[in-house]
Amino acid sequence: MTDERTLDLLEAKIEELRQLNSMDGMDLSKEIARLEEKLAGLRQELFANLTDWQRVQMARHPKRPYALDYIASVFADFYELRGDRIVGDDRALLAGLARLEGRSVALLAQQKGRTTEENKERFFGMARPQGYRKAKRIMELAERFGFPLISLIDTSGAYPGVESEELNIGRAIADNLETMAGLRVPTIAVVIGEGGSGGALAIGLADRVLMLENAIYSVITPDGAAAILWKDKERARDAATALQMTATHLLDLGLIDGIVPEPLGGAHKNPVVTSAALKEAIVRHVAELTALPLDQLLAARYERYRSVGQSAARLAPKSE
């Protein structure tokens, strides 16, 4: 059974041969072509039919592009705005203004860290009340000036800690939901990696909800569900399958609006291509939404969330 490591080794081998080829004047091109073909075949075999658990691993892949990578490639002139004006600034949830093809937009983005040091600062991408209240401030700013609001979601969940509870994180999330439900500008949310529970939804109640192909979005992490329902953390793989948290499942269930394709092997294999696809999708949805009259936009948003899950509730059988 091939895995990603084998592919990486093979890729490195090909690169080695390529260098030998150019240096010594030996003709290895036949060999290189053969290996490249083999590599492509193996990659196709490995990635074309990922299991749900493999998608979870892709969504959490340490090399996966994070929000700031996309902000730099999809948008121009990111101008960060910091602080909730009361308690502090949250480095796990970034906010600011940017340009999308010349148009001013407001951005909210959950940012994980790459290094231990950075993760300490960013709480592993888990936002606290400071972050959610900053997000609300930017939502209201967007509304005042008519900027479309774009959220990039990538978190395993809101940060569970004493300070979070003391600062009433539940109310902070609830406030954001209420604000987004009535926000008088177009809103787009894209899950770029992990969409974890209320911590994700708190910036995700949008007119359009998109997911990158290998992103996940769930009411609880598979690990959390395994611990609670299976009483065994090792059953996260089973929980991931049962929860139907991948982009294709959620599109089939009618809970998201679209999937942004990733290159074979995942977003990190070619961030440039992924960014281009993401940009195309965001630009298209912004254009569609801004073309709608505001009352129609708000009515459609209300209808979307009012009706969600109605198919999952049926008339109870009459009792005897």
Next chain:
Amino acid sequence: MSLFKERQYLRVHVDREPDDSLWMKCKSCGELVFKRRVRENNNVCPSCGEYFFQTSQERLESILDPGSFEPLSERLATSDPLSFADSRSYQDRIAEAQAKTGLDDAILVGRGTIEGLPVVIGVMDFRFIGGSMGAVVGELISRAIEAAIADRRGFVLVSSSGGARIQEGLFSLLQMAKTVAVRRRLAEAGLPFISVMTYPTSGGVEASIASLGDIVIAEKGAMIGFAGRRVIEQTIAEELPAHFQTESFALERGQIDRVVRREDLRTELAAGLAFFVGAR
């Protein structure tokens, strides 16, 4: 600061239902008490004042004027949208919870009056899969709020919930968005929403509808918080203060308006609601 005498409140385990005999033992004072007296006493121990778990039916009885409850007409049950199974199938768990509680899902909603004041009320029931909010609970809260708007009544929600229901996946998470969206319409209509937090009010329910009351009242002995105690302890690897996430913790930090004893809840609700009569 503590409004009431410090006392270890009982944390009720749902799997331990009182047996069918006439007597029960209070887990707090150890006294054998007559079950009917406990029930007549709002499920408060007649010997030591300890709170026992109150079912949604009992709670409705203790809050509403006798005979005033009219359930919202349509009864809903989950269709198990993910065909979910862990060590047991979700359908099994649902059937068991239905048999145990006599409910279709984790909430009862309907119209009624409190000291003559008309309301629409929802009462969550912790016995039903931890009072968790899936598509049915979300839909019924939404319909209850819509009924309140249609009849121009106040809305009262008594929460007793561990949060969103895992077995319905993202459908459950999105009920947070749904109930909050509908609650906005109630506010726009100028109608009051009183949220009552009881043991426990947590997770996705606390982080959505329950936190958004115009007035938020906690019952003595409530647990109020977003993340579970164990999750927090695992994350920060330190012990939590004893009164963490209790009603006095929430009151001290400005998260709730008032704390009431169970036996006073009815008059407390009526007093609060009365201010809004004819407000707009």
